[in-house]
Amino acid sequence: MIIPTKTRVRPEARTAAGNRANKLVADFLQIDSEIALTLSGIALAASDPEKSERTTQTARRAYDTIARLRTNVELSHAEGDKLDANLQRLKKQLQTLGQSF
Numbered sequence: 106m107i108i109p110t111k112t113r114v115r116p117e118a119r120t121a122a123g124n125r126a127n128k129l130v131a132d133f134l135q136i137d138s139e140i141a142l143t144l145s146g147i148a149l150a151a152s153d154p155e156k157s158e159r160t161t162q163t164a165r166r167a168y169d170t171i172a173r174l175r176t177n178v179e180l181s182h183a184e185g186d187k188l189d190a191n192l193q194r195l196k197k198q199l200q201t202l203g204q205s206f
Contacts (some may be wrong), residue, residue, distance in 0.1 A: 111149075125139060127178055127179055130174065130179055131176045131178050131184055131186065132176070132178075133174075133189055134171050134174060134175060134178065134188055135184065135187065135191075136172065137167050137171055138167070138171055138188055138191035139191065140167065140169070141163075141164045141167035141168055141191075141195050142164075142191060142195055142198070143162040144160045144161075144163050144167070145160070145161065145164040145195055145198040145199060145202065146161040146198070147160045148164060148198075149160040149198060149201065149202065156178065157202070161199065161203070161204065162201045164195065164199060164202075165199055165204055167195075168192065168195050168196065168199060171188070171192060172192070176206060182203055
């Protein structure tokens with residue numbers, strides 16, 4: 106019986122892959138924060154209470170997801186500052202929409 110061996114990944118390849126993955130997550134968080142801000146803006150402007158509630162809930166889920174994933178990614182100072190600013194704006198808009206933190 107032949108026992109398969111694990112494929113070994115060179116450390117430098119793993120680091121490059123890890124760096125790429127980190128960059129992708131950082132980009133995702135930034136884009137998601139911008140989408141959440143757009144949704145909270147739609148909720149603030151909505152005249153239909155159901156539409157406002159749906160978009161508020163979606164923006165809140167995005168906020169919670171970003172806050173959870175942010176702890177697992179390394180951000181540059183500029184990336185971190187921009188993401189923090191977006192999250193602060195989003196939190197204020199969500200509080201205006203009745204969300205509590």
